[in-house]
Each structure stands twice: as structure tokens, then as C-alpha cells.
Amino acid sequence: MASRRYALLAAFLIAAVVTSSAAQQGPPPKGDPPKGLATTKDEKSRSGDDKKGAPKVVAPEAKDDKKAPPTVTTDGSVIIAGQKVEYKATTGTLPGTDKTGKAKANIFYMAYTRKSGDAPSARPLTFCFNGGPGSASSYVHLGFFGPRRVLINNDGLSAPSPAELVDNECSLLDVTDLVFIDPVSTGLSRAEVPGDAKLFHGLEEDTQSVGEFIRDYAAKFGRQGSPVYVAGESYGTTRAASLSAYLQNRGGVKLAGIVLISTVLDFQTIRFGGANELPYALFLPTYTATAFHHGKLDKKWAVDLPTALRESQKYAAGAYLEVLHKGALLTEFERQAAAKQLALLTGLSEEFVLRSELRVEATRFRSELLRDQQTVVGRYDARVSAKVAARPAPGEPPVPTGTPGATGTSGATGAPGTGAPTGNAAPPASGPGGGPGAPRGERIGGGDPSAALLSPLFTAAMRQYLPDGLGYKSESAYVLSAPVQPWNYGPAGTNQYANVAPRLRSALEKDKGLRVFVASGYTDLATPFAATNYTFAHLGPRALMDRVTMAYYDAGHMMYTHEPSRKKLREDLRKFITAPVAEPATK
Template sequence: MATLRYVLLAVFLITAGLTSSSAQTPPPAKDQKVQAGDDKKAPKDEKAVPKDEKKGPPTVVTDGAVIIAGQKVEYKATTGALSVTDKTGKAKANIFFMAYVRKSGEAAATRPLTFCFNGGPGSASSYVHLGFFGPRRVLINNDGLTAPSPVELVDNDCSMLDVTDLVFIDPVSTGLSRAETSADAKLFHGLEEDTQSVGDFIRDYVAKFDRKESPVYVAGESYGTTRAASLAAYLQNKGGVKLTGIVLISTVLDFQTIRFGTGNDLPYALFLPTYTATAFHHGKLDKKWATDLPTALKEAQKYAAGPYLEALHKGNLLSDYERQAAAKQVAMLTGLSEEFVLRSDLRIEATRFRGELLRDQQTLVGRYDSRVSAKTGGRGAAAPAPGTASGGSPPASGPGGGPGGPRGERVGGGDPSAALLSPLFTNAMRQYLPDGLGYKTDTAYVLSAPVQPWNYGPAGTNQYSNVAPRLRAAMEKDKGLRVFVANGYCDLATPFAATEYTFSHLGPRALLDRVTMAYYDAGHMMYTHEPSRKKLREDLRKFVTVPAAEPAPKP
């Protein structure tokens, strides 16, 4: 009898253990192949799930297909995380990723591989993932203000998956990436810290998934371009990964070019051409350029780099005649009144421009996409006085994943071009993870994480951060490293003229032979504009597949 009781007890314990185990592991999704902790074996040709990934978040592999440029592209999607460890090997964080590998006759080990991320700092990779690069895309109406409800995900015929495998990285504290403790999280919230953790992730991913022979690219948007430039040097010197190319979307490498503040006249001149593009789209430009944007932009750039910058540099030594002449020209190129320009001491901050351009219509123009506007109920003209915006260290994260504005930026109700995007992409990713990738978790997906104060180091305290020298060093060290730069004419977060200024000061002119500058009549996230999304795909396809491609011309 005692023996029977022991047998029954053993059966009960075994059954309880199996029940407990199954409760901790979500059921496989449709087409799911492998999940960490499962005893199922992957097919012999399956390299998506390393056998040593037994701890931490699960790894899920699914199959999918998408039509790109009229061609069916089958792929294998891997969703999971890699551990970030300290010098002793102790795990300090998990970095979450979503990867897509094309199934084709071409050996995966030698196909191009692109690591993609957004900016902030503090933004997950959702925007570049579900907005442009990935096989699925969030549907947004072409006005940039509305989208179907509920959220709708569609096949992305502009995905880059036909020419390069893709890995989307969520830096620590964003997406599903988490530090082991709240104290550990602070170890990742900084320029150098972030560069190291993302760089180490790339190194580990390349090693774990046998991609050492693949041409490797990194693609960043907004602050993600800051990260990408910094990574170029880090991966060369410490990561052991050779980059083939760098993709910069809406670039900021030198923060002096975008930070308004007393004593820094440079941004006023560099934002002027974007003001011109904005005024053009809202019918506010002087009649001589009302139907000719290319000519208007050429005139704005010429004036901004010459007479306007000279007038700003003269300061109070400017004569009344010179001041009046400058105000007249700035007004013609921006759609603002001469009176307003004079009252602003010739210095128009982006915040004030956004509130003033359509003041008579009680309308505010967008920051991330200045083609977009919205009624403000009479609050559109409210703005800080000239010179009151904070300068020095780079800004906090903006709602669209780009560099946030100075104090006082949230004028007249915020940014109409970004109001839709944050909740839309958050809900889209929370839907896509379980339904599209079979990845089920109780952890909340964080689109924009509170990572401030961000540690920019001494450069962010005593001067403007500038990672352009790191990019220059990487390009000088590797004569084959190429750079693609995507610019939106209507981007009031990272204006295209500021990017041009940065690259014109990058170093020897020979370096620029390996830089492709492309332009789009859209905003910060130009891929939300359908014609620009198609053009961006074609430009990037040439960059990845044709190393010697000619730089994309300005439209």
C-alpha cells in the first residue's frame, strides 16, 4: 500500500511539473518552428535558433512571404533577444530583435545583412520596421494625418528584404529590451554606453547566426544616425565587424547644426531652406517661386550660406539698411512678414516659424513633416521669444523617434505630423508581435522609453556633441566604406541643409565620392509619403546592389 502511495505521488509530481512548464511557454503560433526551451529539433538547414539560447526571453521562428516589386519573396522570421554581459560574463540586459532572412537559392551566409534602428534616444525600431524596411507595413493615409481604424498592417511592396536580410534592434529600455535591474538600465543610457551595447549585439548576432561572410550594413534614423556613425568606428576598432555601408535617414551627426540658442547662429541659416520648402507647400512663398520649388530651394541655400549668414555674424554691427534688406529677403524666402522677421532679430527658430507661418488661419505646421498642418484653436502663434530655447547638450526624444525640440517646442498643441504616429505604431507592433510573428509575452512593448537624462559625456556638457569625426575616421580607415544619406525637404527636426553642412565639413573631398545624398519632397519619416517611399526603396536598392551607383540627384 505504501509503495502504491509513492507511485501515485511520483505521477502527481511529474504531471504538475509538465503542467507548470506548459503554462510558462505560450502555445506555438501558426507556422512556428522552434521556441527556446522546446525539445523539438529544428530542421537540419535551420540556423535561426542557436542551441545555447535556453535562458531569457523565448526565441520564436516563423515563415512568411511578401510580394516585393512584383516578386514573391519567402522568408524566415526570428524573434528573440541576445544577452548583454559585463566583463565577468554576468547578464546585465537582454536586447530584443526581430530578424528576417530571405529563403532563396543564394547562400544566407553571404547575403547582405542590414541592422536597423530608430533614434530618440529612447525609441524602439518600430518606425523603420513597420514604416519602411520590413515585410509588413502600417497603413497610413497619404495626408499623413489619418489612418484606418483599427490598425491595418499590409504587405510592404517597398520592403528591402529582396536585396538584404534585415535585423531590427530595440536598444535597452525600448521595445521589449530590458536591463536586469533599474540600476543596470542607467548603464545603457548614454552615447558611449549605447554604442557599445548595440555594437556588441551586432558582433554577437553575426557570430551566433554565422553571418561573418555577409556584407554588413547599419541603417539608422534621426538619433539612430548618430548611433550609426558612432558604431562605424566602434565596430572597426572593438567589434571585429567590417561594415560595407551605412544608411542615414534624417541625419544629425553634429548637434550644433540643429540646436537654437544664444551664441549659435548656425542653425538659423541651416533651417532657412526648409522654411522655404514649407512655405512652398502651404502657398505662402513669394510669387516668383510659387510654382518652382527647385529654384526656390537653390535661391534659399545660396542666400543662407552667403548674405544671410554674414548678416547674422555681424550682430549689432549690422546697419539699419542691411537689417531691413535682410528682413525683406528672409520674408520672401519663408512666407513670413518683414515685421515678424525684424521683431525676431532676423533669427527664426523652428518653433516660432511653425506657429507663425499660418497664424492667420489659426493653424500650426508640423515639425516632423512640415507639409502637414492642423488647426490650433488660436494657439498657433504662441512661442518662446528668440534665444530662450535651451542650447548646449542634445535634446530629449521627440514623439516620432527623432531628436526632441528645445524647451518650449510643444507649441499650440504639439506636432500635428507626429500626433498620429506614436499610438499608431505602438498598437501596430503590439498586434504584429503575437499575430504576425507568433511572439507572445506579458511584457509591454515600449515605443518611446524615458531614458533621460541621456549621458552625452563631456562633449554633451561643455559643447555640442559631434560624431562626424568618428564617421570620417571609419571611412579613412576603410577605403571601401560607403554612406547613403536620405533627406526630407520638409523635415524641421533634422533639416537637409544642416546635413549638407556636416558632410561638406567631413574631411577630404575624396571621402564625399563615397557618400550618396538623396532628397525627398517629404518630412523626417519620408516613407510615410507614398511617392517618397517608392523613391527611397529604389535609391537604397541601387546603393546595396550597385556599389558604384551614381548619387541620387535632387528633384
């Protein structure tokens, strides 16, 4: 029989509601390396000659001489839901403190406050950030929450070039003021001394620095009485869950709600490798959604996505778990039966599934699904695809050569970025690993066409928007994706997978008014929706789920790049933020 852990997964996945409506980081931008980032220097400054035994005199590391400009304030307006919303934009930095409380960095932020005439404390205030770790807030800022957004074609599969900014009719600025935070080393946030950047590169260090920024901002701008929300995407959800406990313990700010977009709280649910069998079951429904979008599903389920997903979740939570549990003890009949069912649910061949020992990792799925078309599908959004240069050996990720687009289109000449993108999903908790874009046991030599589509757009758009739209001019280049490895997971990642779900549970148990909104994309192969379902099924007592809203979108990691999903997410979050505050239950 499957273990109790598998049984609990089965119970939740089968009960999961499938709703059909109707992404993140790419390679770091090309150009000069960002100033102020930690760099290893071979200190050879010595007194006298460089002889064995000679005393070594290490020169003190110079501070970053590119000072941040003073705070800049501008005015603007945007039409949201047919209503003109006037706002004040404030751009600047606040000191970033290390764990001792000493200022060691400048944390950059961009804030929008609606001119409503209401007292500041009457307006909700939402702090937004992306993930990585090492990602600036550009995606959630110019992709969804802010008053301006990067123009992407309505299907989310392509975008005009060069980057173009338009008014964002789906911004949440009509219902909440917004603050976008760039953690140290990202955006324009820099350690004062480059070598000190490492003091902020870790789960606890990052939680502390961002948490103190939130407390400092609320105190400086008189927002300590506002209903405060934190909104994170991908590794940003890890940060948000950790912040829920940190802010609760530190005081000064009381969270009203937490918004999690493309969630990863328990890294065991998404890391392939070793004896960890969970991801194979938890990725399966996303494989099904991807195959559906590319016309590779068996005709039995090719017409209706909700039906296909229900069937996939049922198998993933039941018979497939038993297959994984038995391992090498499967009979030949059981192996063949499992391969047949997996092939039907994934669009892959039975032969490939058998060769994969009934365990298909995400990268191999991406390169195999459309092999007959010499096409690879995206990781952050598996609806996006790109032609490849050649057919590598079966199971090897191919190298894209054309512009990302819909299946079967080669696009223009010119290769998207290659190599492992510095994305939002963090590396295995056991150590720094191979970087956040490449889960352990996978090889992403062919890159991710969905990341290649978005990374250049958002980099160019933000570098244009800062001086032209916000009047903020800096000598430093805005860094969309920063090299922050090795990332220190500390106690949460010592000889185990990092898991911050217990912190969120603790915050929910202590504050009976705290609520959580969770958004998941069906074609997200970085943080699959079934893995998120599993995490919340194991969060704690069932009563906690009464304050958790789960929402699903027919798109990827950055579901807001898909117009129907963006509109649905906007409406879902509007309802979440404006919902009446329920009185805590009393005994």
C-alpha cells in the same frame, strides 16, 4: 566678412543639388509604464525604527520577473517589385552587456532572412534601428524596411483608424536580410535589474551595447562573412556613425555600408540657443520648402520647388550669413533688407521677422506660418498641420485640437498628443536639457501634429503584429518611446555640442571600401537637410565624398510615409546595396 566657417558653409550650400522626388517619435504611449525601466525609488527599508542615526539597510533591487519568451520562428512571404519573396522571421533576445562585458540586459530583436538557397554569407545583412534616444525600431521596421508596413494614406498626411498592416511592396528584404534592434529600455528590451537600465543610457554605453549585439548576432547565426550594413534614423544616425568606428576597432564584423535617414551627427547644426547662429541659416531652406507646400511663398517662387530651394540655399549660404555675423552692427537699411528677403523666403511677415531679430527658431516658425488659419505645422513633417484651440500671443506655439491633416482642415474632434514628443533628435550636448523633442530655446507646448498622427498608429500596429504576425507573446508591453533621460553624452558632449562626425570620418579613412548613403527630407524641421549638407561638407578631405551618396525627398523626417518618396527611397537604397564593390584605390 563672414568667418571661414561661414564661408565653407556658403560654398557647399550653393553647390548643393536640389532634386525633387515625387517622420519621428510622438509622445510615449498611454498606459502602464514599461517594466524594467530605471525608476528612482526612495529606499526606506530599514532594520528597526526610522530614527536619526539609525543604520540604513537598503533592500536589494529585485530582478524583472517578466522573463522574455524563448526565440520564436515563423515563415512568411511578401510580393516585392512583382516578385514573391519567402522568408523566415526570428524573434527573440540576446544578452546585453555593459562596458565591463557583463550581461545586464536582454536586447530584443526581430530578424528576417530570405529563403533564397544562397549561403548566409552571400546575402547582405542590415541592422536597423530608430533614434530618440529612447525610441524602439518600430518606425523603420513597420514604416519602410520590413515585409509589413502600417497603412498610411499616400500623401502621408493622414491614416485610417484603427491601425492596419499591409504587405510592404517597398521592403528591402529582396536584396538584404534585416535585423531590427530595440536598444535597452525600448521595445521589449529590458535591463535584468531595473536600476541597471542607466548603464545603457548614454552615447558610449549605447554604442557599446548595440555594437556587441551586432557582433554577437553575426557570430551566433554565422553571418560574420556577410556584407553588413547599419541603417539608423535620426538619433539612430548618431548611433550608426559611432558604430562605424566601434565595430571597426572591435573586429568580428566588417561594415560594407552605412545608411543614414534624417541625419544628425553634429548637434551644433540643429540646436538653437546662445551664441550659436548656425541653425538659423541651416533651417532656412526647410522653412522655404514648408512655405511652398502650404501656399505661403511669394508668387515668384510658388510654382517650382527646386527653384525656390536654390534661391533659399543661395541666400542662406551668402548674404544671410553676413547678416548673422554682423549681429547688432547691422545698419537699419541692412535690417530692413534682410527682413524683406527672409519674409519672401519663409512666408512670414516682415514685422514678425524683425520682431524675431532676423532669427526665427523652428517652433516659432511652425506656429506663425499659418497663424491666419489658426493652424500649426508639424516638426517631423511640416507638410502635416492641425487646427489650434485659440490664437496665443505672437510667436507662442498653439495647441492643436483637430486631427492632423492637410492645411485648412480641422479634422475630427479629439486632440492629438500634446507636450514635447520624445523624438529622435537628441538634447543639447551640454546636459540632459528639456528632452529630445524640444530643442534648447524652443517651447513646444502645442505638440507636433505629425508626431500625433504616427505615434498611436505605430504603437498599436506593433502590439498587434508581435503576437498575431510573429507569434511572439510577452507579458511586458512593447514600448515605442522610453524615458531614458538623462542621456550621458560623455566625452563627446562635455562642454561642447556632441559631434560624432569625426568617428565616421575615421572609419571612412581606414576602410577605403566603406560607403555611406544619406537620405534627407525637405520638410523635416527636426533634422533639416541643409544641416546634413553642412556636416558632410566638413567631414574631411573632398575625396571622402566620392563614397557618400546624398539623396533628397519631398517629405519629412520619415519620408517613407509619403508614397512617392517611399518608392524613390526603396529604389535608391536597392541600388546602393546591390552596387558592385569598388576596389580600393592603390598608390
